[in-house]
Structure formats: structure tokens, C-alpha cells
Amino acid sequence: MAYKIAIIVGSLREGSINRKVARSICALRGDNLDCSTIEIGDLPLYNQDLDDNPPEQWVRFREQVGSADGVLFVSPEYNRGIPGVLKNAIDVGSRPYGKSVFDKKPGAIVTVSPGSIGGFGANHQIRQAAVFLNMPIMQQPEAYLGHVSDDAFDADGCLKEGPVKGLVEVLAHSFAGWVETILRSRALLAEDSAHAAQSKAAEPALVKG
Numbered sequence: 001m002a003y004k005i006a007i008i009v010g011s012l013r014e015g016s017i018n019r020k021v022a023r024s025i026c027a028l029r030g031d032n033l034d035c036s037t038i039e040i041g042d043l044p045l046y047n048q049d050l051d052d053n054p055p056e057q058w059v060r061f062r063e064q065v066g067s068a069d070g071v072l073f074v075s076p077e078y079n080r081g082i083p084g085v086l087k088n089a090i091d092v093g094s095r096p097y098g099k100s101v102f103d104k105k106p107g108a109i110v111t112v113s114p115g116s117i118g119g120f121g122a123n124h125q126i127r128q129a130a131v132f133l134n135m136p137i138m139q140q141p142e143a144y145l146g147h148v149s150d151d152a153f154d155a156d157g158c159l160k161e162g163p164v165k166g167l168v169e170v171l172a173h174s175f176a177g178w179v180e181t182i183l184r185s186r187a188l189l190a191e192d193s194a195h196a197a198q199s200k201a202a203e204p205a206l207v208k209g
């Protein structure tokens with residue numbers, strides 16, 4: 001069974017290297033990942049006053065993420081932090097209170113930059129939000145992809161053979177394993193609890209006195 005993965009890219013730039021890396025991850029589908037990139041550029045800024053009557057773009061975004069089995073964040077770093085457009089998407093998906101579409105979804109975080117520290121700051125800010133969002137985030141491999149330029153991609157925008165492609169392959173494979181581990185263990189635990197409840201119901205009632 002292929003797991004449905006919502007990819008959220010933190011750059012709106014047409015020639016975005018993050019978008020190209022996301023596209024390359026999508027191309028590696030042999031690993032049981034059925035990926036779609038979810039658009040976030042049209043989401044109105046989050047405003048709690050709109051919770052009772054949300055804009056259609058929020059509804060669409062929440063449905064798209066909500067129906068996915070896992071979430072993959074692929075983002076640049078802006079001023080050592082999360083780009084505003086991505087933070088807005090995270091805030092939109094996290095509300096109304098108690099109805100977050102991110103809750104319990106397995107996830108992974110990839111940051112890509114031409115700079116040498118590979119978006120480390122943004123990566124960990126996303127990670128910090130994911131803690132509050134109750135998302136089990138893949139710990140390893142960490143993915144701070146630095147020194148990435150347009151040269152890493154072919155004319156179709158896919159990664160050429162090379163170290164970045166090698167890293168992305170390892171990452172996609174590990175993420176598929178992570179999603180499977182989380183979802184299967186959760187399903188097995190639910191099955192165990194259901195069996196335990198059935199056995200308890202079938203026990204003869206204790207006669208008191």
C-alpha cells in the first residue's frame with residue numbers, strides 16, 4: 001500500500017530549489033510514497049476571527065493535509081527562520097483549537113539552501129512547531145541540504161546524479177520506513193486494545209457475596 005504524503009514547500013518562487021528537491025522526492029515513488037505538493041501561496045493570513053467562517057482556501061488546505069498519511073516539509077531558510085508563508089500554513093492547519101490537521105501525523109523536515117548550513121535554523125524552527133503540533137517527526141537522517149544551486153538539477157528540474165540526489169534517496173527511503181513504522185504500530189496497538197476489550201467483555205461476570 002502506498003502512503004499518501006502531503007508535501008508542503010516553504011518557497012513560492014517559480015525556480016525554487018526547494019520545490020525542485022520536493023519534485024525529485026516525488027519522483028522516487030518506488031518507496032511506497034504517493035506524494036502531492038500542497039499549494040500554500042493563496043492561503044489568507046491566519047486570523048482567529050475567521051475560525052467560524054473560514055476562507056475556502058483554508059478549508060481546501062485543511063482537507064488536503066487532513067487526508068494525508070504523513071507530511072513532508074521542504075523549505076528554505078529566511079533570516080535564519082521559517083519563511084512567513086510556511087508559518088502561516090502551519091498556523092492555518094493547526095486551528096481551530098483541537099482540530100489540527102497535523103495531529104499525530106508522521107512527518108519529516110528537509111531544508112535546502114545555497115548557503116553552507118543548509119537552513120539549519122529554519123529546520124529546527126519547523127521541528128519546534130511540530131513538537132507542539134504532536135507530530136512524530138523523523139529524527140534521522142537530518143536533512144540540512146547546503147551548497148545546493150541550480151547546477152544540481154537537470155533541464156526538467158530533477159536532481160542530477162550526485163551527492164544531493166544520493167542524500168535525497170536515503171531520505172525518501174528512511175521517511176517511507178518511518179511513516180510505515182508509526183502507522184503500523186498504531187494500527188497494531190488499536191487491534192490489541194480491541195481484542196483485550198472483547199476478551200474482557202466475554203469474561204463471566206463475577207458473582208459477589
Ligand SMILES: Cc1cc2nc3c(=O)[nH]c(=O)nc-3n(C[C@H](O)[C@H](O)[C@H](O)COP(=O)(O)O)c2cc1C
Nearest residue numbers: 011013016017018019076077078079080113114115
Ligand atoms: C528574505 C530572504 C532571506 C534569506 N535568508 C537566508 C538565511 O537565513 N539562510 C540561508 O541559508 N539562506 C537565506 N536566503 C537565501 C535562500 O536560501 C535562497 O534564496 C534560496 O534559493 C531560497 O530557496 P528557494 O530557491 O527554494 O526559493 C534568504 C533569501 C531571502 C529571499
